[in-house]
Every structure is written in C-alpha cells, then in structure tokens.
Amino acid sequence: MDFKLSPELDALKRTMRQMVNDECIPLEPTYLSNPPRDGVDDGGPTGIAEAVMGIVGTLPQEDWERLEKLSKDTGIYTAHLPEEYGGGALGALGHVVVDEESHRSIVQLPTSPVPMMLLGACTPEQEERYVWPSIRGEKNYAFGQTEPQAGSDPGGMMETRAVHDGDDWVINGTKMFISGAASADYLLIQAVTDPEKRQRGGITMFIVDNPTPGMSFDPIRIWTNPTKAQQFYVRLDDVRVPATAVVGEAGGGFQLGQRWLVHHDRLLRGSMALGILTRALGMAIDWSKQRVTYGRPISDRQAIQWMLTDVYMDIKALRAITQETAWRADQGEDVRVEASMIKYCAAEWGWRDIDKVMQIFGGIGETLDMPIPHWYHMLRHARIGGGTSEIHRFVMARGLLSGAVSWEA
Numbered sequence: 001m002d003f004k005l006s007p008e009l010d011a012l013k014r015t016m017r018q019m020v021n022d023e024c025i026p027l028e029p030t031y032l033s034n035p036p037r038d039g040v041d042d043g044g045p046t047g048i049a050e051a052v053m054g055i056v057g058t059l060p061q062e063d064w065e066r067l068e069k070l071s072k073d074t075g076i077y078t079a080h081l082p083e084e085y086g087g088g089a090l091g092a093l094g095h096v097v098v099d100e101e102s103h104r105s106i107v108q109l110p111t112s113p114v115p116m117m118l119l120g121a122c123t124p125e126q127e128e129r130y131v132w133p134s135i136r137g138e139k140n141y142a143f144g145q146t147e148p149q150a151g152s153d154p155g156g157m158m159e160t161r162a163v164h165d166g167d168d169w170v171i172n173g174t175k176m177f178i179s180g181a182a183s184a185d186y187l188l189i190q191a192v193t194d195p196e197k198r199q200r201g202g203i204t205m206f207i208v209d210n211p212t213p214g215m216s217f218d219p220i221r222i223w224t225n226p227t228k229a230q231q232f233y234v235r236l237d238d239v240r241v242p243a244t245a246v247v248g249e250a251g252g253g254f255q256l257g258q259r260w261l262v263h264h265d266r267l268l269r270g271s272m273a274l275g276i277l278t279r280a281l282g283m284a285i286d287w288s289k290q291r292v293t294y295g296r297p298i299s300d301r302q303a304i305q306w307m308l309t310d311v312y313m314d315i316k317a318l319r320a321i322t323q324e325t326a327w328r329a330d331q332g333e334d335v336r337v338e339a340s341m342i343k344y345c346a347a348e349w350g351w352r353d354i355d356k357v358m359q360i361f362g363g364i365g366e367t368l369d370m371p372i373p374h375w376y377h378m379l380r381h382a383r384i385g386g387g388t389s390e391i392h393r394f395v396m397a398r399g400l401l402s403g404a405v406s407w408e409a
C-alpha cells in the first residue's frame with residue numbers, strides 16, 4: 001500500500017502551496033482590513049471573483065485581477081474540470097489536494113465557477129449559453145433547492161411547482177437561503193413536476209436567466225456576515241421558461257443536484273476544513289512558543305499542548321478519509337455514505353478545532369484582522385449548510401443498517 005501522492009500530484013500540491021504562500025497570504029491584511037460594502041451582494045466591480053470571495057473582505061481590483069490571471073495562467077483555474085471541458089482532469093483526489101492548499105489562505109485563488117452538475121447534462125445550446133461562459137468565469141450561477149418548509153427534507157417537502165403551458169413551463173414558489181442569487185446570471189431552480197413521484201423522478205431542474213419576469217429577490221442577513229446579504233429568498237411568481245430551460249431529463253433534477261452535492265460539496269468540505277486547520281495549527285504552534293505568561297511560553301503548558309495535539313489528530317484523520325474517499329470516487333465507487341462522513345467530520349471536528357485555536361490565541365484570536373474568527377464562521381456554518389450534521393449522521397446510519405457499507409477492513 002502506497003499512501004504517497006503521485007509525483008505529478010505532489011508537484012502540483014507544492015506549486016499550489018508556493019503560490020498561496022507568495023500571492024495569497026500576503027494579501028490577507030489588506031483583504032481583512034477592507035470589509036465588504038454594506039448592502040446586498042450585487043456582483044461587485046470584478047463580478048465573480050468578488051461574489052465568491054468578497055464575503056469577509058475586499059481587495060483592490062488590480063489584486064483580484066492579478067490573482068485571476070495567475071490562476072488562469074497556471075491552469076489552476078480549470079484544473080478540476082474534465083479534459084473535454086478544457087480542464088486538467090484532476091479527478092476527485094486531485095481536486096481535494098489542490099483545494100486544501102487553496103484554503104490555507106482566506107484570500108483564495110479564483111477557480112472556474114462552473115456548476116459541475118451541468119457538465120455532461122446539458123444540450124449543446126445550453127453548453128454554449130451557460131456552461132462555457134461559466135467555465136471562462138464570465139457567468140455566475142446560484143443553486144435553488146431549499147425552501148421555507150423544505151431544508152433537510154427537500155424531496156419530500158418541496159412546494160415550488162412547474163407546470164406545462166403549451167411549449168413552456170410556468171414556475172411558482174419560493175426558495176430560501178439561495179446564496180448569490182441576486183447577482184447570479186442564471187439560477188438552477190428545482191421544482192416539482194410530478195407530485196406523486198417527487199424525488200423519485202418528479203423534480204426537475206430549470207435554468208432560469210436573471211432577470212426573468214416574475215422572479216424577484218429579498219435579502220436574508222446571516223450572522224456571519226451581517227452587513228452584506230449574500231443569501232436570498234427567491235420569489236417565483238408565474239415565471240415562464242421555455243422547454244429548453246430543462247436540465248437533462250424532466251424529472252431528473254433532484255438526482256442531478258444530489259450527485260453534485262455528494263461529489264463536490266461534501267468532498268470539498270473536507271479539503272476546506274483541512275486547509276483552514278493546517279494553517280491554523282501552524283499559526284497556533286508559532287504563537288504558543290512566543291506568548292509568555294508567568295515566565296514561560298504557553299507552549300510549555302499541558303493545557304495548550306493538549307489542544308494542539310487534538311487539532312493535529314483531527315487533521316490527520318480527516319485527511320486520510322477525505323483522500324481515500326476521493327480516490328474511491330475516482331475508481332467509480334459509490335461514496336455517498338463516506339461523503340456524508342467527510343462532511344460531518346469536516347464540520348464537527350473543524351468547528352471544535354478552530355475553537356481551540358481561537359482559545360490558544362486568547363483575545364487576539366477574536367480580532368477581525370485575524371483570519372481565525374472568519375474561519376470559525378465558515379466551519380460553524382458547515383454544520384448546517386449543505387445538509388446538517390444530523391442529516392449526514394442519518395445518511396450514515398441508513399448505509400450501516402441497510403448493509404450498503406461495511407466498517408470492516
């Protein structure tokens with residue numbers, strides 16, 4: 001058994017680390033000392049880069065553009081995409097390795113914002129109009145599944161309906177918590193098209209251009225970012241879209257969303273937590289050696305040492321399950337249950353660990369010109385967003401009790 005990354009992937013990881021060290025981390029003080037403008041997210045001067053990263057802070061436009069150019073010139077921008085989409089075909093393992101490096105800085109290298117669930121599912125016309133512009137970073141999207149009554153049980157409780165009217169579909173309903181909706185160029189809206197079948201062939205995904213008559217947005221303020229709303233109610237009031245707005249098969253929209261959530265959202269929560277914790281542990285070790293109380297550095301105290309070792313153990317365990325599961329996904333295995341495990345561990349361990357790092361830093365760890373409070377927000381949110389920890393435990397229990405997964409070696 002060889003636990004080493006391939007020489008190519010290892011080289012890419014090192015290159016990525018160097019770029020993050022040289023280009024991203026030095027920008028953190030500027031980024032964090034310039035909070036986002038008040039109001040709602042409207043895309044910002046540089047559009048996608050700011051929409052994705054401008055949650056915590058902002059950068060001068062020339063810095064955004066330099067980072068985007070660097071990412072494009074080095075191929076990082078599209079490295080995670082399949083070859084037929086001009087990507088580097090990194091696969092799931094390569095993607096989590098690169099993504100971990102990227103998350104070592106709160107200023108991330110921009111990557112192509114294309115919704116992966118569209119790849120392979122679209123018509124040639126949809127590819128031309130949405131997929132390729134998104135790959136190039138010219139168009140941004142929002143994903144609309146959650147509703148006021150449908151969060152943890154979206155298939156069973158979804159109320160948004162789409163009905164045929166001639167050649168068109170007419171959509172009515174309300175979506176809630178939709179990230180980046182108001183500034184998106186298009187929304188991927190799930191709607192019930194067969195109430196009998198619901199998530200088993202009765203939910204369809206539609207591409208809805210923004211703006212489209214009948215679609216409106218109301219901002220929702222979230223505690224992690226009180227000054228600038230990035231989440232929205234999406235009101236759909238007799239929104240008329242053509243038959244060509246359906247993604248894939250009518251009735252196949254729930255599965256499309258779930259497949260994407262398993263392979264991208266959940267695996268990448270693992271690499272997100274790993275990147276954050278790896279950097280945070282290094283910072284905590286350095287700090288503990290230089291902070292002196294009662295005549296000795298705090299690193300001499302067992303109370304501090306145990307917090308450092310707790311974080312270290314979680315990093316090693318999380319990296320092992322994240323990389324193994326990504327590797328299995330690349331072999332074509334069904335990793336739905338393991339992806340839930342990663343999502344759960346990234347969120348629960350990540351949150352408890354960043355809390356320990358904050359504790360080691362004392363008061364300085366709570367200051368907003370440090371990345372720590374922002375990482376705390378991100379990891380605390382991970383216990384809810386993308387499926388709550390309780391729901392991911394439920395998915396794991398279902399796998400265990402049905403015999404779908406084995407715990408034996």
Ligand SMILES: Cc1cc2nc3c(=O)[nH]c(=O)nc-3n(C[C@H](O)[C@H](O)[C@H](O)COP(=O)(O)OP(=O)(O)OC[C@H]3O[C@@H](n4cnc5c(N)ncnc54)[C@H](O)[C@@H]3O)c2cc1C
Nearest residue numbers: 143144145146151152177178179384385386387388390391
């Ligand atoms: C900042 C933010 C961004 C988001 N972005 C998006 C987005 O872009 N697109 C999108 O579609 N959605 C988005 N969401 C929605 C998110 O996915 C949901 O909030 C999440 O899935 C939880 O659903 P809920 O809030 O309705 O909680 P609920 O389903 O109401 O759950 C409430 C509590 O009950 C628990 N619970 C529920 N069912 C069970 C059960 N069977 N057994 C045990 N416990 C249970 C839950 O774990 C939770 O603790 C976002 C949410 C936030 C806060």
